[in-house]
Amino acid sequence: MDLPVAPPAFDATAGSGHRQRADRGADIGAGCGLVVLELGALAVIFGRWFLSGFALDTAESVAADPVRGYLVAAGAVGG
Structure with missing residues (x-):
């Protein structure tokens, strides 16, 4: 019994x-x-x-923002 054979889709030779x-x-x-x-x-x-922790006024003391929000934004950019 001979079964039908499909032709090759791509012949690399x-x-x-x-x-x-x-x-x-x-x-x-x-x-x-x-x-x-x-x-x-x-x-x-x-x-x-x-x-965020810099101020040009030398008499003023400035605390930097918490880094949590910036890390969330960096994670969103990385994602």
Whole structure:
């Protein structure tokens, strides 16, 4: 009994042997762009926390904001 055989979907043995790769430039560029944006957002978040403890008036004593809210914002950016 002969069973029907489907033709191969892709024959890798045919051709010149040169395998073409997919163009990944857009994927790499998007990944680098997202990393730059995330690092920029983290720099802004922690920069605001760092600057919250500064005052230009030398007679005034300023306490820095609690870091909890800034860590939540950094976690949201990281997520």
